[in-house]
Amino acid sequence: MAAEPQYQRIAALVRGRIAAGDLRAGERLPAIRALAGELGVGRRTVEEAYAELTAEGLLEARHGQGTFVADPARGPARGSGPWVSGHREPxxxxxxVSAGQVLREALRPDRRPDQISFILGAPAADLxxxxxxxxxxxxxxxxxxxxxxxxxxxxxxxxxxxxxxxxxxxxxxxxxxxxxxxxxxxxxxxxxxxxxxxxxxxxxxxxxxxxxxxxxxxxxxxxxxxxxxxxxxxxxxxxxxxxxxxxxxxxxxxxxxxxxxxxxxxxxxxxxxxxxxxxxxxxxxxxxxxxxxxxxxxxxxxxxxxxxxxxxxxxxxxxxxxxxxxxxxxxxxxxxxxxxxxxxxxxxxxxxxxxxxxxxxxxxxxxxxLRSYLRVVSRRCRERRDAMLAALARELPPGARWTVPDGGLWVWVRLPDGVSALALYAAALAHGVVVAPGGAYFPDGGDPPFVALNFAAQPPERIAEGVRRLGLALRDVLTPRAQAPAP
Ligand SMILES: Cc1ncc(COP(=O)(O)O)c(C=O)c1O
Incomplete structure (x- = not known):
């Protein structure tokens, strides 16, 4: 039987310490370089272990601050309950309701090259x-x-x-x-x-x-x-x-x-x-x-x-x-x-x-x-999923939650209470990022508080930049506009 890869052993170690309560929500983990030195492994191995645990929702990366044990009350969650659908009854x-508008937007030929699109269900064209x-x-x-x-x-x-x-x-x-x-x-x-x-x-x-x-x-x-x-x-x-x-x-x-x-x-x-x-x-x-x-x-x-x-x-x-x-x-x-x-x-x-x-x-x-190609694509898509999950944890404000997919191309984001996905769609476009408003995926349409993000079609740096812009757009939508002065 093949030996367990090193990064998975490190991930299991950290997982065990979180489960035992030795590492608590909000606690900072050792820096990647320090832990790699301590364990005598390469930095990449520790990075992969942290990425795996981030994808599982156990850790979160905070920009410029390091990696922390995630607080289960926010951020990624494995499905868990009715929030995934937003409605309890069938x-x-x-x-x-027509979903065609989303598809037409996704297929528009005149997209600006600096626009980052998370909308089309495309796999990684570069692969x-x-x-x-x-x-x-x-x-x-x-x-x-x-x-x-x-x-x-x-x-x-x-x-x-x-x-x-x-x-x-x-x-x-x-x-x-x-x-x-x-x-x-x-x-x-x-x-x-x-x-x-x-x-x-x-x-x-x-x-x-x-x-x-x-x-x-x-x-x-x-x-x-x-x-x-x-x-x-x-x-x-x-x-x-x-x-x-x-x-x-x-x-x-x-x-x-x-x-x-x-x-x-x-x-x-x-x-x-x-x-x-x-x-x-x-x-x-x-x-x-x-x-x-x-x-x-x-x-x-x-x-x-x-x-x-x-x-x-x-x-x-x-x-x-x-x-x-x-x-x-x-x-x-x-x-x-x-x-x-x-x-x-x-x-x-x-x-x-x-x-x-x-x-x-x-x-x-x-x-x-074809078999080895599929292995390469799966590995790359996993890296892109992890980049998306890490960016969401970094950039989205409290109150946002998202699923952690075991495969496929999509992360499903539940927006903070009161946010209109259609308003976010428009604000995100102004920041040069295209997301699919959740209503397109429901039989009765409407404006439920979700967006769908395809993580596979962009390399990790573009994902990080796109989610950064999405975070800005979400803050625009959340911040009440200054009242116009009375005429
Ligand atoms: C669940 C699902 N089925 C089918 C398709 C389309 O597949 P095809 O390109 O083979 O028509 C997609 C594309 O996004 C999809 O997400």
Whole structure:
């Protein structure tokens, strides 16, 4: 078995001293250089240990002052309770409010270069495996010529489907290549499932908040939403039974791993409860797993599709976050009649996803380099997450709280009482930083006191600068403006 890395041993030591009460809230830790000298390790090792504990919410870095034991009454928190959702009762709404404005802002081509954006769910563009992809595309064209450029079968390139079925085995999911459908991104898979399984006016269940692409696809399909709150164990499944009986939803869409936008992972107990409930109500589940392979901590929990009773779960994943989004390649796994109905809609929608791209990805999957690339991306994203968490602790005023994600791209920030996220959005723009206002992620929209921050798309220095600007914007919003003199 591999030895525990040194930084983790140091982290465990400090964790133990905090748990034993030897180190108390607000107490300063030894300076990195001093502790490294004392333990006979490199400074980087101590830095990594402190970063890990900061990410866990046990320590906080204060600018120019050092590292302190965190006060649990403020700052990062592991989910814990209803503050993550901002509402206790499920939201049942007849109209999904458009999340399109946030997306349009995120995709604006005229952004100033000095503007720092935490808004788009983009992975780290500076890490894209451009060379690997170029080799795979060239090889496909060289070896297959025009054969790589025709119409593909609607379900996708057969060797790619076989490779995906093999890949899924590594995640504990047993699937035949015949159950896989290659899609144009996870977004298309979500839309296809909605089109295949619902009619306008039907109810659909989601987490609340949830990924705004899910809300958009629901809105486009004219369905009504039941938004179930989350806590630190994921969707509050216990609240579902009466809603299922009353509204008879046709589909439940969930992001159990590294949820967007909260970063929360659903517990095993909740997963089992959800499967049991879905089975007894004949409710199909769509498990969205765009981020599940981007993990930085925590204990992985089996996918819903891999659990007993999960055979009818529609599993959706994508290459957008683990490789690059511009390929527009995702896939879904569905069995029996669900597979047949979704395939029919896919054929009507775009006939098939791009044949050359499918061949290139297939070659990338076969190469070991993709595995090592994923390890590099995960390590870098973890560094960026830690940089974001440390900056939030440094720059945000008391009263702000945020989640500590075990993976994915997002930190979910609860603003101090009384702060409007839309006002903060505008103030942040004036400071040259773009954040996603929380209302975009709720089925009933509004202006709940949250913002979502993507930490993966910027290097750590830009994250620190962006969060510094966000802290300034938040202070602007919190400080009452000087009264204008009476005319
Ligand atoms: C949870 C989730 N699913 C799907 C997507 C989009 O995936 P794709 O680019 O494969 O359509 C995103 C992008 O932000 C996401 O956050």
């Amino acid at each position: 939201i049942v709404t007849s109209v999904a 894209f495996p451009v060379g690997e992809l170029q080799r795979a595309l060239n090889a496909a064209l060289r070896e297959e010529g025009a054969g790589a450029l025709g119409y593909e079968a609607t379900e996708g390139y057969a060797p790619l489907r076989a490779a995906l079925a093999h890949h899924l085995l590594g995640l504990g999911i047993a699937a035949g290549p015949d159950e896989v459908i290659v899609t144009s991104g996870a977004q298309q898979a979500i839309d296809l499932a909605l089109r295949a399984l619902t009619r306008p006016g039907d109810y659909v269940v989601t987490e609340s908040p949830t990924y705004l692409g899910i809300l958009e696809a629901c809105e486009a399909n004219g369905v009504r939403l039941i938004g179930v709150p989350l806590d630190d164990a994921g969707m509050e499944v216990e609240r579902l039974a009466p809603l299922l009986a009353e509204h008879r939803p046709k589909l439940l869409l969930t992001i159990p791993d590294c949820h967007n936008p909260t970063g929360i992972t659903m517990s095993l107990a909740r997963r089992r409860a959800l499967l049991a409930l879905a089975r007894s109500h004949g409710l199909p589940i769509l498990e969205e797993d765009a981020y599940g392979e981007l993990r930085y901590g925590g204990t992985p929990v089996p996918r819903l599709r891999a659990l007993p009773g999960g055979e009818r779960v529609i599993y959706v994943s994508s290459f957008s976050k683990v490789m690059l989004p511009g390929l527009r390649l995702g896939y879904l796994l569905a069995s029996g009649d669900l597979h047949r109905r979704i395939l029919f809609v896919k054929q009507a929608s775009d006939r098939a996803s791009g044949s050359l791209v499918q061949r290139a990805i297939c070659r990338c999957l076969a190469s070991r380099r």
